[in-house]
Amino acid sequence: MHAIAALEALPIDDPLSLQDIDLPDPELRPTDLLLRVEATSVNPTDVQRRSRVKAGGPPRVFGFDGAGTVTALGSDVEGFSIGDEVWWAGDASRPGANADLEAVDHRIVAHKPRSLSFAEAAALPLTALTAWEGMFDSMRLSREDSGTLLMVGGAGGVGSALTQIAKAVTSLKIIATASRPQSQDYCRQMGADLVVDHHDLTAAVRAAHDGDVDYVFSSYTPGNIATYGELLRPFGQIVSIDGGKLDLLPLFPKAVGFHWGYMFARSRYETWDISQQGLILAQVADLVDAGQVRSTMTEAINDFSASGLQEAHRLVESKSMIGKVVVHR
Structure with a gap:
C-alpha cells in the first residue's frame, strides 16, 4: 500500500521530512477493522512525534484522525460490516492514517456522522x-x-x-x-x-x-x-x-x-473500558447529525501525499491555525 512516512527528524521544509513509500498492507488482529483511509487531519502530536524520529529506524506513519470505509473485519469484530463509513482517532502505538489502509481496534471506531463528508469528519475524532x-x-x-x-x-x-x-x-x-x-x-x-x-x-x-x-x-x-x-x-x-x-x-x-488529558491511554493500555471511545464517537456523531456540533475543519488539502501532508504540518507548526487542517483524497 501507499503510505506517507517520516524516516528521520527533519525540518518540514526539507523535501525528505515526509516521504511517499510502499509498505505491506496491515495485518489484522482479531479485534481489528481494516480501514480504507479517505481523509486524515494533522494534530500537534504529529509534529511532535515527527521531530523525534531517529534515522535508521523503521518508517513512522503518523495520522491520529481518520475517516474512511471498512474493507475487512477481524474474527472478533462486532457491530460493523464491510463498506461501513466510519471515523476514528487510532492508537499512538500503531501506524496511523497517513496511508491507504489502517488497522484499528473496532472498539475505538464508530460510524461517522451521516451529515459530514469524509474530510469534514476527519477533523473531529481526536x-x-x-x-x-x-x-x-x-x-x-x-x-x-x-x-x-x-x-x-x-x-x-x-x-x-x-x-x-x-x-x-x-x-x-x-x-x-x-x-x-x-x-x-x-x-x-x-x-x-x-x-x-x-x-x-x-x-x-x-x-x-x-x-x-x-x-x-x-x-x-x-x-x-x-x-x-x-x-x-x-x-x-x-x-x-x-x-x-x-x-x-x-x-x-x-x-x-x-x-x-491523554486520549491514547485507553488504546495504549487496552483498558477494561476501551470500548468507551467508540461509544463517545457515536454520541458525538449523533450531536453532529442533530446540528449541535459542526466540523472544525477550516483548511482542506486535496492531496493525499507527502507534499499535501507537509503543507498541513507547516500550517500546524505556524501556531496560527484556527480549527483543524485536513488532508483528503
Missing part, C-alpha cells in the same frame, strides 16, 4: 475524544452541571470541539482565550460565552467575568499554573493536555484537582 474524556471522565461533569469553564486555547482543535460539546450537553458557561480578531470570532462561532486575550489572563478574565472560575481546560499549561491557581475557586479542577514538567504547588492552598 479533539472530540480529548474534550469529552477531559470533561466527563476526568472532571466528572454531567449533563446537569453548570459553573464556568475557562478554555485556554479556544480557537484550536480541542478548544473548538470542547466549546461545542460543552454547550450541547452541559449548562457550563465557557470563557475561551484567543488573541487575534479572527481567532476571537471563531471562538464565538463555536459558542463561547466570553472570549478573552490570554496575554494577561488574570486581568482579562477578571474584567470579563465576575467571580472565580470552576474549571480550566488547558492547551498551554507551562507558565500558567500560578494564574490558574489564582482564577480557580477552592476545589476547582484543571485538565491539561500539553504535558511538560510543572510546579503544582500554587494549586495546593485551594486544593485544586489536576488531571492529565
Whole structure:
C-alpha cells in the first residue's frame, strides 16, 4: 500500500521530512477493522512525534484522525460490516492514517456522522475524544452541571470541539482565550460565552467575568499554573493536555484537582473500558447529525501525499491555525 512516512527528524521544509513509500498492507488482529483511509487531519502530536524520529529506524506513519470505509473485519469484530463509513482517532502505538489502509481496534471506531463528508469528519475524532474524556471522565461533569469553564486555547482543535460539546450537553458557561480578531470570532462561532486575550489572563478574565472560575481546560499549561491557581475557586479542577514538567504547588492552598488529558491511554493500555471511545464517537456523531456540533475543519488539502501532508504540518507548526487542517483524497 501507499503510505506517507517520516524516516528521520527533519525540518518540514526539507523535501525528505515526509516521504511517499510502499509498505505491506496491515495485518489484522482479531479485534481489528481494516480501514480504507479517505481523509486524515494533522494534530500537534504529529509534529511532535515527527521531530523525534531517529534515522535508521523503521518508517513512522503518523495520522491520529481518520475517516474512511471498512474493507475487512477481524474474527472478533462486532457491530460493523464491510463498506461501513466510519471515523476514528487510532492508537499512538500503531501506524496511523497517513496511508491507504489502517488497522484499528473496532472498539475505538464508530460510524461517522451521516451529515459530514469524509474530510469534514476527519477533523473531529481526536479533539472530540480529548474534550469529552477531559470533561466527563476526568472532571466528572454531567449533563446537569453548570459553573464556568475557562478554555485556554479556544480557537484550536480541542478548544473548538470542547466549546461545542460543552454547550450541547452541559449548562457550563465557557470563557475561551484567543488573541487575534479572527481567532476571537471563531471562538464565538463555536459558542463561547466570553472570549478573552490570554496575554494577561488574570486581568482579562477578571474584567470579563465576575467571580472565580470552576474549571480550566488547558492547551498551554507551562507558565500558567500560578494564574490558574489564582482564577480557580477552592476545589476547582484543571485538565491539561500539553504535558511538560510543572510546579503544582500554587494549586495546593485551594486544593485544586489536576488531571492529565491523554486520549491514547485507553488504546495504549487496552483498558477494561476501551470500548468507551467508540461509544463517545457515536454520541458525538449523533450531536453532529442533530446540528449541535459542526466540523472544525477550516483548511482542506486535496492531496493525499507527502507534499499535501507537509503543507498541513507547516500550517500546524505556524501556531496560527484556527480549527483543524485536513488532508483528503
